[in-house]
Amino acid sequence: MDDKVAKGFGIGCVISVVIMIVGVFLFTLMCGLLVRGCVTASAMVQDMQEEAVQSDNASRPEEPGRFEKVWVAGSGNRLAPKILRIKLNGIITASEESGGIFSMEEESTSRAALKRIRAAANDSSIAGILLEINSPGGGVTESDIIHDALVQYKKADTNRFVAVYMGDLCCSGGYYISAAADKIYARPTSITGSIGVIMHGINLAELAKKIGIADVTIASGENKDILNPLKDVNPEHVALLRKPIEEMYERFVGIVAKGRNMPVEKVRKLADGRIFSAEEARKLGLVDGVFHENGLDKALKELVGDDEYRIVRYRSRKSLGSFFDGFVFEQARAFMRGLCEGADAKSPSPEYRWR
DSSP states (O other): OOOOHHHHHHHHHOOOOOOOHHHHHHHHHHHHHHHHHHHHHHHHHHHHHHHHHHHHTTTTTTTOSSSSEEEEEOSOOOTTTTTEEEESSSOOOOOOOOOTTOOSSOOOOOOHHHHHHHHHHTTTTTEEEEEEEOOOOHHHHHHOOOOOOOOHHHTTTTTTEEEEEEEEEEEEEHHHTTTTTEEEEEEEEEEOOOOOOEEEEOOHHHHHHHHTOOOOOSSSSTTTTTTTTTTTHHHHHHHHHHHHHHHHHHHHHHHHHHTTTTTTTHHHOOOSSOOEEEEHHHHHSSSSSOOGGGGGGHHHHHHTSOOOOOEEEEEEEOHHHHHHHHIIIHHHHHHHHHHHHHHHTSSOEEEOOOO
16 A cells, blocks of 8 residues: 555544544434423423413312322222322431432322322312321421421311321321321331420530631621531520520420320420330320221221222323433432532531431
């Protein structure tokens, strides 16, 4: 092969490589635009569908919005009373977690439970809610929001009911939510109680002094730098924080007293943070019944007032846009949520939670 042929061959190879790289880049760009377009279009269609559902809600009571009903249990026909089963597992928080598009598990975070309770309020076919709680508690506000959602669900129709069935744990914020139920049931091995408020904090002032770390904080007032972990604990700051904690505690006691139809003073004696076994809680009036899952049938028949009923669950409708959204962006969102939650964990906040 002479020099001219070799040179021409080399130039041809370079040009081919450049064309291939440009082609891959353009193909990737087009795929990205297509995915973005699908996500945007799907979101627009979903929004239009939800608006149509909301405007036509009175004539289409079977349509709760973004969910569809799936039969779970019960021998009743399609006209039998429907009981919506909702699971609430884990810490009660405002953050939303997802298992991604390949997860076949039912959504059971507190955020997912709240969405379903609110959807049920607009679904006249749902005669009652069976809320299965397995939680140590969580945020004060988050617990209160779910409690209020259950209250609003019952207010939407006087014939509705809410029943709670406890898992391993139904403590603190979990019990706060349960207080909105007409009936509270527990498994023989359930742990409940822990009625109270807690705020976690840590002080590293002595350690900082030993290793030569100095805090430099510029604050507009002496109480702005409250609970600084690198400064000695200030009794005045502790007193300031105790006031809202006590107010939240009194609200918790009042919620339980009202929900369980018990004197406030009786609740207060039980509300010192202690936990109770299922049977002990039943004797104290915090729980209505203790049985395994096969005992639910009799309890639900009494609540429904009928021997025939259907237990259903809400399943999210998945669109093409949500498919791409889950596949392409879920890991990135999960990473960013982890960073944000890690940052939030550094700030003390009051909780209805079993430590």
